[in-house]
Amino acid sequence: MRNHIGIYGIPDDGRKFSPKGNTHDHGMASITAERCTMVELERYTREKHDNHMPSHIMDILPSMTAPRDEVVITSVSSFLGSGFESDDGAFSIQPVSMEISDITRSTECTVNGHSVEGKVMCQEFAHIASCLPFIGSFEENSLLIHIDGGATDSASSAWIWESGKPTMIRASWDDLKDVVNNYNVNPLAQSILGLTMEDHLSMPGKLMGYASYGHCNAELEAWLKSNRWFLGTEDRNELLREINGFFGTNYTEFDNHKQEFMDVAYAIQHGFEEAVLGYIAEMKDRTGAEHLCYAGGAALNIDANSRIRNESGFKSIFIPPCTSDSGLCLGAAAWSYFCENGEVPKQSPYLGPNEPTILDQVEDLAKELSERKVIGLVTGRSETGPRALGHRSIIARADNVDLRRTLSEYMKKREWYRPVAPVMLESVAETMLSDYAPGDRLAEYMLGTYHVREEYLDKFSGVVHANGTVRALVLKDNREPLFRILVELLEKYDIAALILTSFNTRGEPIVETVEDAMRSGKVLGLDRVVVL
Template identity: 40%
Template sequence: MKTLISKEKDIVGIWGIQDGSGNPQPGWTEYFPTHDHSFCIIDSNGNVKNSIELERLTRVKHDHRLSKYIESFNKYLPEDFIVVSVNHLAGTSFISENALWRIENNPFEISDLITPTKVYVNRKEREGYICSHELAHIGSMLPFVGEFKENSLLIHIDGLASDSCFSVFQFKNGEIKYLHHGWEPLLVTQLFGFNDLTCGMLGLDENHRLATPGRLMGYSSYGKYSKKIREWLNKNNWYKEYWKNPNTIFPDIKKEFGKDIKGFDLKEHFFMDIARVCQQEFEDIVIPLIEKYQKETGSEYLYFSGGCALNINLNTKLFDSKKFKEVYVPPCCSDTGLALGAASIIQMLRGGKMEVHSPFICNIGVEKKKIPKLSKNTIEEIVDRLSKKEVMGVCIGYSESGPRALGHRSILAIPTSKDMYDKVNTEIKKREWYRPLAPIITEDLAEEVFPNSTETDLSKYMLSNFNISKKWIDKIPAVVHIDKTARAQVIGEKNKELEPIYAILKRMWDKYEIPCLINTSFNGPGEPIVHTDEDAIRSATKLGLDFVLIDNKIVDIKANGKKQGII
């Protein structure tokens, strides 16, 4: 369906559908859960003027209460603008807490791409559209690539969208063409969050299902694939509703495998093998689906988004298969990128261009922060302190879009001993023992340490695994996963947004011959990534970091942060 869209207005994108459960914790399953609400403004030239993931401001992980907070964003609105809202199986209409924002329901087909709807902001009618959840995921790539390459396959896969968990589009002859949407991989996508067995096995309850994907993926690397376990799980519908009858699984295990197991123990190899089977089943279903549409369309490039695109093992296999010339995944491929994606789709459909952005675009609430130029003395102090096994936080410029810390809101440390893994992962972050830490490295050293890491766009955003050169495995043990891979982030000298981190890495190599640093997200357990300077000081103090780089200042956390003029 062709829609005439105004060409000169700024575009306001929102993802804010309420799930209707009334549950204060995102992750509730009974009422088609929504999570990770967001807001953005893109101007007529394709620049992201303002962007925020709600959790960064409210400090509630995966916050799904945009209706409560959106009116506070009115001060960012231009005089005239378009509004595009992302829909969901939970609904399409939206109303803010004081009814100053109202978006009316207007059902449509995913194949329509977008549909006009009535929108009222501050009681004035505005030009408005609804974008499907599916297409908004696809659109979340545009701010980071500018445009899709000709003859590209555009695929979204997640747990739940507006009317599917899997959708396929093609970009050809300068247009997006709808191909398919459906529920084919639902069972395996739900293994990573909406399956009672995997959640329960990992020690999570129904209000923390959104923590499952990363944990299950990391844990699966410790297991071995077992056809017998796979057949047993499949026969029992993967114990999807295990919590309804939790007394059955352990007798079933004893009957089927002769193992007298009384409870979930993650050091028990049987559960490691279950996790490995889940990961393998996910790959065995998803990869053939993607390859089916690649073969049918002859597409040369893959743009892949949705929550399932955070599965590093899957991305690695898609890249290694060489079925596509390149595989692209945006840094905000989860629901965090939906507002951005919908606004970008509107910009594209009206014939506008998108500027290529770094991932550092979350600027609401930190508008005054800049990228610092570090002095030689500052760099020298940082690398010397890191070499002594101190752990630092970073809070520079705008924060990252998406769930990965990519250098602006990071915790950094040297990876040269196993005890640094224990210090950062267990003592500071209080994460589970089976979860890997990722390295950050400069482009000129990346191939020596992580072969092939400069050959893919995925390494920009920490979205693929790479083998580690034998020479380096024993020298950087803190970032070596059990399968001898690392989820490396590669940064180049020309990346101005990461100039301070590049300078630190370069000096660390020149002075101490340490090629990379541990890079993990700057947040505590159950918390969003820090956003403001105040968040950084508060979190660093709570976590026990040694110091924090706040723009161009080193703040010693052992001293009083107030004396540094930060708080």
Template identity: 35%
Template sequence: MSIKKECYMKKTIAIYGVKDRDNYKYPGFVHDHNICIMDGGKVVDYLHLERYTRRKYDNRIDLFLEELIENKTINIEGEFDIIFVNSFEANSFISNNGKIKFESSELFPFPPKLVKSCFCRFNFGNYKFYEPNAYMLSHELAHIFTNTLFYGMFKENSLLIHFDGGASVGNFSAYHFKNNQLKFIEAHWELSHLSKFFNDNALTFAMLNAEPGEHTSVPGKLMGFAAFGKYSEKIEKFLIKNNFFKDIWNNHEFFFKEAYKEFNIIINKFDTKNKFLQDIAATFQKIFENTIIKKIKELNKIYKSDYLYYSGGSSLNIITNSKILETALFKEVYIPPVNNDSGLSLGAAAYLEWTKGNKIKKHSPYLNNIGIKQYEKYIYNENLLKDISNLLLKNKIIGISNGYAEAGARALGNRSIIALANSKNLARKVSQDCKNREWYRPIAPIILKSLANKITGKKINHLAKFMLLDFKILQSYQNKLEGVIHVNGTSRIQSIEKNDNPFIYDLLTYLFEKHNIYGLINTSFNKRGEPIVHTAKDALNSAKNMKLDAVVINYELIIL
């Protein structure tokens, strides 16, 4: 698909801002609004809205977009093309005071595609009745194209898969990329029961004591909880027979009675320490793994692709990601670091830039820059590394807020909380006391790639740089990393090389060479229920609120 030549030199603005159905306590059917500006194949500006508003999973960009533009937090000077991302909820957008309006010329196109000749009008400031070239991109393709920002354009003969809770015409879609062309394969809701295990299943919510509406926070909890149980074929049949108890929101007694009838187990309340419930969680996870891998195998049997590009919120399931690699179906597997809906504007901008003939440049994950001052002037030296190391060796907990923030759900060293990884007690303090997370949730390490190869006894896949896989730790190294090894013996390692994050790399190198420290706890710099910190002010406030011992802000160490 080509775009007329006069568009080539204009920058691209992409927005994911579909309005939710109501103003719920938690996002309902739409979450994680975001905006991206690209120019010449490169991301110039990007913002995950929650970082600016400080409201987790914020879906109200319609209330803030005019403000962000008028106060120059977002700079849109000059001519631009604009592209909006749809969802199963809507294909339109209107800002709070009606100064920005968008309507698609097609409703929920099938197959998912780019829709041209849409209507958009800006009507404020220097943009009185300005009508840019406007496009709408289907949710599915926006997810898929997020990959290109981190790996470059898709390689020849690639299978492209999106899998999430819900896009525009399904929660699963697949394409084949060959000869620089996208071939649509399928899009549907046939696998929606799988993603619902993690975001819309009444039994899951009851087991984890989650409130209805907390679906955006449940997936990570279920993955962590599932590790305490064991898969059971009998439990799988029990779940299938009862339609996975997906609708027992107000009828928990039905589950208790069926569990007693089938297993002679007496349950009268949901307790995360209950072994039977842990086994149910493990079975949910196993069904998810087996079914998606079976689907990928079926598709690849037909298309015989050399590469897999996988995206959407379901690709945050690191256990499944690792199982996909183990199949050895592909020469390489690619998953972006920002794979949930917070990356949709990135994928949409990349798609439009591609159609305009621009080569998509490879980016680091540190793209969340709107509202953050330029930081090139900041430098650090070995004295800073030494001071931080001395604190860490005293079992101190430190927040890191350097430069631009990561895009996506995972902290990768610029918005992280760090501590020694060799103590279960310290890990528990970080996770449960400082962050107020549930007892069953694991905490991850950040480790030099060279050491990660050593402690796992295998070559670390590139996906580990984005914390997208789990690994078994060799027995001889477990005492050095006991705080970051989950109950099932695995660890969600973020491996790091010099170019990934020079500061964290140098700190880890210093700790290993001077003190034989193999890795650090690396968890996101936020308390449960809050967004990851964005600005220096956010970092300082959150560090004090979480009672951290120190914080590093743009390479300046502040003792608290």
């Protein structure tokens, strides 16, 4: 059996941008005709954003292969290079010289002294190819977009899929670099949120949540843009003087409870949205594309995604659940499989390597949840990507602000301004969310926002953002234990949705095993951990 292995594991260069270095979210994926499996290194080692694949590859690789497999290994390159070797020397991928438009190049790969078919793949298209396990193949006349902080040789790229193959239209470091950097290294945003350069991987989610408290101020946005968003201005006293000068205030410190700072965050978010939508619109006009597949870390920005859905005019839009660097290994495996077979077997987002033994019963949970219990849920294989999708999640009633505060701020120790997301049945979404339409794939992976109809706001009081939206996960598969729990909650207790947040303590990855869950559940102080 041909086993297509994808690896993202280029080691760091030692010039530390943060404690994790310049690479993050290493992983390995395997795709055969029968099964797709993905190991995100952080969940294996319990080190958030782990980038030490060279230390672990020879422990993980045997679990991804069978004795008679004919293995093909594709390694994803980065701006740091294209080759790497395991710490013990048992595995090596030789570097290659290639252009982004080549997508892949064959190279020498050695495992335990044996030669294995090997390839190197550009990071740009590995992001895009991470869509394939969930859609099978690209639609004819699809625009393929990657936007991320730094790939092999660009921060953004655009491709057109025609006649069964991709053609690169554009790749650049400059087109969107500033607006992407606003979301991970902007000194002004860091000052407002009390963060440092070391928080560049967690800042985007925090800034996006905080921005929902701000108001539109075109003059403010124009001023920030004219100052290049103050990128590179590290002196916080100087930044505060600039803010006081613009607003006519006399603040002596950054206080994220003040409206002026909320409005700055809104302006950064809006500037990001305008730049991304403008870029995609330009590429759409240039190619005449009818469909969009979009990946890269920037595609985790749910407000921008929702505007793309509502304003771009594509017939279909798809963003994968593992759209960040966590999905690069999957994209590499998927592209290798696709090039040989013309289509990738469609997968759910639950690709983790471990499937626990069922220990508990669904029937007990609805009553406990109705009684305002906070429950950790472990079921089936873990979800891929950074978002909780119901298999390694913490759940509680979505209609109670105090319960949300207990879970988010006291148990998980998250900031006051960060919202939590709801999970609901599609019948509920169709009735209670004004801009949800059946077939909206953003809602399958919690990648879009939706407005709650005013008459139903009380049912979502614990999960509504300050701007009146929710980041909803809509469940359609009635085989899922969480689907059955939601049905019982709706029918017996008139509870329309649950809070759904990732099952992890502050600073750790999402739990993978039952043992991880029990340990984290105890630290968090959950009422119960269930295994279904």
